[in-house]
Amino acid sequence: MRFTKMQGAGNDYVYVDCFSETAPSDPAELARRVSDRHFGVGADGLVLIGPSDKADAEMRMFNADGSASQMCGNAVRCVAKYLYDHGRCTKETLTVESFGETYPLDLVVEGGKVTRVRVDMGEPILDPAKVPTRLKANQEGAVCDADLTIGDRLLKVTAVSMGNPHCVEFVPELPEPGAPHDLVVNYGPHLENHEMFPERVNAEFVELISPTRVRQRTWERGSGETLACGTGASAVCVAGVLSGRTERKITVELLGGELELEWNESDNRVYKTGPAVEVFTGEWPE
Numbered sequence: 001m002r003f004t005k006m007q008g009a010g011n012d013y014v015y016v017d018c019f020s021e022t023a024p025s026d027p028a029e030l031a032r033r034v035s036d037r038h039f040g041v042g043a044d045g046l047v048l049i050g051p052s053d054k055a056d057a058e059m060r061m062f063n064a065d066g067s068a069s070q071m072c073g074n075a076v077r078c079v080a081k082y083l084y085d086h087g088r089c090t091k092e093t094l095t096v097e098s099f100g101e102t103y104p105l106d107l108v109v110e111g112g113k114v115t116r117v118r119v120d121m122g123e124p125i126l127d128p129a130k131v132p133t134r135l136k137a138n139q140e141g142a143v144c145d146a147d148l149t150i151g152d153r154l155l156k157v158t159a160v161s162m163g164n165p166h167c168v169e170f171v172p173e174l175p176e177p178g179a180p181h182d183l184v185v186n187y188g189p190h191l192e193n194h195e196m197f198p199e200r201v202n203a204e205f206v207e208l209i210s211p212t213r214v215r216q217r218t219w220e221r222g223s224g225e226t227l228a229c230g231t232g233a234s235a236v237c238v239a240g241v242l243s244g245r246t247e248r249k250i251t252v253e254l255l256g257g258e259l260e261l262e263w264n265e266s267d268n269r270v271y272k273t274g275p276a277v278e279v280f281t282g283e284w285p286e
């Protein structure tokens with residue numbers, strides 16, 4: 001099975017082109033095997049690209065533990081790059097379907113290859129029943145800076161779905177990876193599996209630098225800490241506005257690079273711009 005390894009802001013996946021390859025019979029198992037950084041290709045998960053009835057292509061994404069997710073904000077940019085760079089699409093504006101939703105994307109093409117992509121991530125979902133979370137909404141109907149306890153630590157979290165569930169905590173100072181008592185690795189797994197999130201959750205830890213710039217680290221549902229999370233950065237943009245910390249247009253600094261985010265006031269949609277990079281191609285023994 002031929003594959004392409006791609007990354008967006010360091011969030012790396014193994015991509016299989018199911019227009020030409022037979023789709024794997026057990027994608028969850030394949031995701032676990034290819035993602036392994038010692039015995040596999042090494043990735044945050046697996047993405048299958050195939051035909052769609054309503055978009056230029058469909059993507060199906062699987063985390064490193066084999067669980068499927070509704071959406072991946074970094075992968076969707078890489079899928080768009082793949083479609084253009086590999087001649088499956090000649091348009092510089094295209095659409096990708098994920099879990100029944102259609103995402104429009106605008107490509108930045110340099111020297112015949114896509115370097116950056118702007119994606120319409122859709123409208124954030126704030127209704128707690130739909131995130132889903134058992135945390136209580138405020139009067140505006142959103143779970144914003146709500147109390148959540150882990151052991152003896154009280155967290156203030158905002159719950160947002162961008163198709164997939166996110167829990168955002170603004171912290172006074174974001175530690176570097178490997179720092180003693182690193183809150184991302186200490187609290188990430190507890191948040192991911194917290195009883196307040198019945199479908200598990202992606203946990204975003206954020207330090208406010210200014211009203212237009214934040215730093216973020218992510219503990220992803222099903223993959224652990226990753227270098228970036230595109231749906232997570234979108235959720236952070238929404239959480240920053242809801243809680244009055246940030247403006248609607250922000251730059252998010254992640255471990256693997258920067259993403260530009262905007263929660264547009266007039267159409268209520270989140271727009272995200274960032275890089276998409278092909279790393280290498282290979283053949284996976286079936």
Ligand SMILES: N[C@@H](CCC[C@H](N)C(=O)O)C(=O)O
Binds near residue numbers: 063220
């Ligand atoms: N890295 C992604 C999100 C991938 C899915 C997530 N772990 C989940 O289970 O929802 C992104 O860039 O959005």
